[in-house]
Amino acid sequence: MKPLQRPSLLWFGRAPRKEYASEIAGRDMNLQIVTSQQPQTRYARAAVFWAADTEFDATLDVLERHLVACINEGLLVYVVVSDDVAQVTHVRQAIDALVPRHASERNVIVRSDTVSSHELANEALLHDPGPVLNEALTFEGDISNLTPQRKLLLQRAFSDSSILKLTPIKAGFSGASTFIVHATINASPPLPEPMPFFVKLGDSAKLLDELTRFRRHAEHYITWNLRPNFLMEKSIYGVSEGVLIGTFVEGSKSLAECARAGGGEKYIAALFDETLTGWRKRADSHRGSNSVVAALAAYDRHASIPSQRVQQARLLFGGEVWAPTTLWRRLISAPRQSWLECVMHGDMHGDNVRVRKDDAIVIDFAQADKGPACADAASLEVWLAFQSDGLDLKQWQSWVEHLYRSDIIDSMLDGTTVDQGCWIHGCLRKIRLIGRSCVLGHDEYKRVLAVFLLRHASFEASPSDAEADEFRRCFAYWLVNRLVMSFATEAKNPQVETA
Known part of the structure; x- marks a missing residue:
């Protein structure tokens, strides 16, 4: 023994x-x-x-x-x-x-x-107490934000290692810190360096919830090589903070990088037709009383949209601009329609999809849940549409303004479109064709799209590109106003607040 x-x-x-x-x-x-x-x-x-x-x-x-x-x-x-x-x-x-x-x-x-x-x-x-604390572990790389508590977690998780080299991954909005980690294993004779690890440090309850969602929704529905594989023996959950560790997709790029380079459509097709097919083929007509917008209430952030952003949207782009509360009320009071439901990722964006060779690999299942079958397509298209890296801002505005006209969305859902010669257009054309296969009617997709436009307008501008990103988020808010106006005429008219 x-x-x-x-x-x-x-x-x-x-x-x-x-x-x-x-x-x-x-x-x-x-x-x-x-x-x-x-x-x-x-x-x-x-x-x-x-x-x-x-x-x-x-x-x-x-x-x-x-x-x-x-x-x-x-x-x-x-x-x-x-x-x-x-x-x-x-x-x-x-x-x-x-x-x-x-x-x-x-x-x-x-x-x-x-x-x-x-x-x-x-x-x-x-009881499994986890690995022994390794006080001799040496940290290398960018560890400026590594608190003593997080170092302790890593000292336990990598008790079999002598050196950890940490490379931060772009942070999301969850507050967690994510790293690619290369470990040098303690062994005699020395062993080759293992494959890199994916390490997520953050709120213990949130990491436990992410693992639970992964096991419930992804572990048996997404092929093992197209999703993370968590290492339970290294993952540790303390009172306030924990560490979730899995294998990293070595030699991969983000979908965002591939899209900006002009090759995004291929991987978008692989993402929905192969990686997520276990979810999509189980889509069925929703049997509850929720509307397609109400089903996304947990993802709604209209109350977090800064008032100055609302004012700027009116000043910069003109026309009628409603208060965030009015937009949300109009969305949730639209006439009820049947809609398709399945498991959704919940945070589908260009940095949560890694691509390698012909594969699209999904990471981060912290918000996976049942919801509209078209939600991941709408989430991904909004995220990609508002990436203007390498594009003239005014030209980007012109392209996106065209792409988010209600009639253009309808025609693209039907497969009718004129190529604008922009990578954003190519990606959205592919996504909307996929989105059409996940809905029972055009309004279903446009309503979900409006929720994610509103959500995009709620987050702080990126510090690395603050002025341009603030402009884009103001424009997203203006666009959601126009989109809601285009299909809200059938809805009851709730009291309109003054922005």
Whole structure:
């Protein structure tokens, strides 16, 4: 039997009775009774806080001091109290006050003092605390934003390595930090450098939710070589922050790069016809009461659109410009229509698709869920349409203004279009043909398109291109006004607010 990597069991509070010590030793674990010294969590797998009877007050104080550190180090925390409703209730309240529910559900067990020695020892043995902290790990590359807590996560995740070379990947809006990581493995004789890793550091609850969504929606519906493959043994979830690790698509480029170079249509076709075919072929008419716009309420950000952006849209481009609330009300009050539903990625954009050879590989499933079948197409087209890198801004405005006329959208959905000689036009032509196959009518796609235009107008301008990006986002807001006006005449007229 392979020795346990982390064999210690820390014990706080009333000393264990003989049968408990015997069961723990019988499972090749080292019992360490902690009195006043700082507990050594590095090689521990579990911590027992025996807070029954007269030990309740003092042991609970100790629990409150060490609970967060124990969970961050991966330990199972076993709290034992008297069979008393008041004590159990108070302990659970104390735990909830210190750590979020996702952390306590995964790492904390509360039992009465009638718990058997067999159960306690077995729970500790079966718990996987994760790898041992590697304090000798050397970091290289851009680590300026690597906090001590995130370094600790990486020291645990890469306990088998001596050097980590980190290259940041362009950050999204989730607040997570993402890196391509090259690791040098500790081995004698030395081993070749493994394939690079994809590392995402951020809010622990969000990373757990992303993994759950991936397993529910992608793991069995997208071919393994066209999606990430997460390494569960390296992924760690602390109280507030965690690290999600997978294999990186080496030798790939982003779809955004390929699109700007003029080759995006090929990969867009591969994305929807091959990579996402497991979702799309299961599309079916929505059976609930939600409209196609209401189904995207979780993605709505109209309340985050800056008032100055609304004013600038009116000043720069003229015409009638409504307040964001009015736009959203008009969208959700449009006449109900049947629409197609399937799993959607939820954050489909040019940097979340990697291309290699003829493959389109999707990453980042943090927002995957059931929704409109055309949502990913609409999301991707809006993101690509508002990338003007290498284009004259006025020429870009002219192209995009034409592409977002309601009649032009209709004609492109029908496959009728005149090539403008711009890479954006080529990509949108391909996307809209795909979008047409995911809807029951033209208005369905245009309504979803309006939601993603409104969403695009809500985010801050990119710091690397602030002036031009602010112009583009103002234009997106103006365009969504025009689009909503074009098909909102059939809707009830909600009260129009003054912008």
